[in-house]
Amino acid sequence: MENRMIVRVPGDKSISQRALILATLAEGESRLRGVLPSADPRSTAAALRALGADIPPLPADGAEIRVQGRGLGGLTPPEAPLDLGNSGTGTRLLLGVLAAQSFSSVVDGDDSLRSRPMARVTDPLGAMGARFEWLGAHGRLPLRVLGGPIGGIEYDLPVASAQVKSALLLAGVAGRVPVGLTEPGVSRDHTERMLRGCGVSVITHVRDDAGRRVELRDPPTRLTPLDIDVPGDLSSAAFVLLAGLLGVAPSGVTVEGVGLNPTRNGVLPLFERMGARLEVEPAGEAAGEPVGRITARPGPLRSIAVDESDVTLAVDEIPSVAIAAVRAPGRTRIRGARELRVKETDRIRALVVNLRALGVEVEEVDDGLDVVGTDAPLSGTVDPFDDHRIAMVFGVLGAQPGNAIEVLDPGCVEVSFPGFWSLLQELRDG
Template sequence: QPFKAVLTGDESLRSRPMGRVTRPLSDMGAKFCSVEVEDRLPLEVDGGPLRPIDYALPVASAQVKSAILLAGVSGHVPVRLSEPGRSRDHTERMLSALGAVVDSHAESERWCVELKNVPERLRPLDLDVPGDLSSAAFVLVLALLGGARGELTVRGVGINPTRTGVLSVLVRMGAHLLVEPDSDQGGEPVGSITAAPTDLCATTIGADDVIAAIDEIPILAVAAARAQGTTRITGAGELRVKETDRLRALAQNLRAVGVRVEEFEDGLEVEGTDQPLTGDVDSVGDHRIAMAFGVLGGVAGNDIRVRGADVVDVSFPGFWERLAAWTAR
């Protein structure tokens, strides 16, 4: 658009590197200028015409992919991109439902997405936004660990196959899960998921799992802490540039409550235990870290206090009240 704007965010967003987004957009003709710190928000954006792009993402990222696709839509230019693995495809599904032509396919060892024949206008759409599986995962793991009173069912949750990696990992750990498809909303499959108390076992979580469950690694690490055996997570280096360094936060907090953890550059090794876990943990301003340890603290016999607990309101307002109701005994 032909005007200048300044884009900023909260403290966690201002700490995150922006280069992986601004580089491809700059290749399309966008102009960015750092206002305070190089490669960080706030950024001044100088709007103008964009050009087509064929871009290879070095790391699979739904956020970067979506930024490029949306730039193609707003700039009315075709876009082709590829990534080393298939990341979440919510943007592709929504754009298709709005009338854009988006083609996704495997090519050699990469996943390619193409935006073609960009329409002048997108058509309107009515939909009920599905519930977030990343938020539902905390509820499901609470039930699996026996923290709730028996089974818990989450209804109206999105079960997009590019987002259900967390369910696949939990099933490998022996989880008792029942997924019941319901309907579609804007191209997104929706359904109900029921979880029942389960004695989980350790597993290996690799790079492909991480792509499909990038936001659920904190709650999977908590599940691993109560599983029988040692769970190894690799290929998760992307977690070091989330709201915080999630790998470090997980390792430090798990150790703080008595779990044996080894931290690697791209992952963790978590030794499960059935011993009572007690101590203080720090959310480090990250909603998913706070909720993961809230769930672990909700398991009978554990006594865990979360500093910075109110950060959960970013994605799950009312989480603590609901957790208290689910775990009431």
């Protein structure tokens, strides 16, 4: 096992986009290293530039960039609609920022982003006094944000959602108004951590019912600039770890410098419940986030039951769990994952359609799927439906020895993981 491969994955997509937004709103020069140079952060950076931000091109090697902040009141009206491409995170977080500006702006995206629900963000923002005008289908992009003064809010989120929570917190920061939020579960806390890094007092309470209370009691008058290293993306690392578990990398694989945020690492206990041979080694912090190295070695897997409490901390990694289940004897049951239906594509449907095309026994339900494990060689063609995560999980399955799977539109992985296919080939080659 000493010959296992040691790799790094690109910077965290969620943290990269938050860093770009907060660096723009800060006063002074922020220094950001390891920003993910993929399509989604590039779209967010382009939208911020259109709002007056001075953000240099995102370097392919993650080298340091310096962003001169505009301050909380320094954004300027865009001359054209803001095109967020395929970035749901960038869109929803910017809606919070734009709601409190003194000008109007139009937000749009590609066909995939236009199909994703936005009312979950605009409804609570509307309760703060923000105004929106739908320019197409109600609840979908494009929409016009009619900026203006907003008020504070006390809001119970119907589901735990980092994007909704972050949009409301950023609206509170940009509008200088208090925000109190209650979540029924635990969602990613990247925004809270990064706001604290900018000098903002964000208070978090864990509730007796396993929910969480987040408060912005004293809105800041300014944000201090950031000086951070963006950790490796655990969602991207999940594909590499999956490759290690399935024997794509025969001697196993170690991912270094990856984020280990406890509100984000839910895929690790799921893999371990499946019998995965994982070793997690903490190694300090980066950007206020715990980081470390994770090693995955091949070995037998077993079927498990996944419920909503598991999904909350691993929603983007559930496709990796479903693919691991293909090689786990018995029936793996995934429930409480309805959120997967409103991602870049309907990921539940995409998994079911493509697994059936490969001859895997699978059952689709409204909020999940059942996968029956098999040890048979798998072959066929997979359509990822322009979804980067669907393409990558089937790419890993196709790289497993004995399988012959073609993934259509492999370029869609550029949204989050530039260089994925070459890294996968390196893992296969050992």
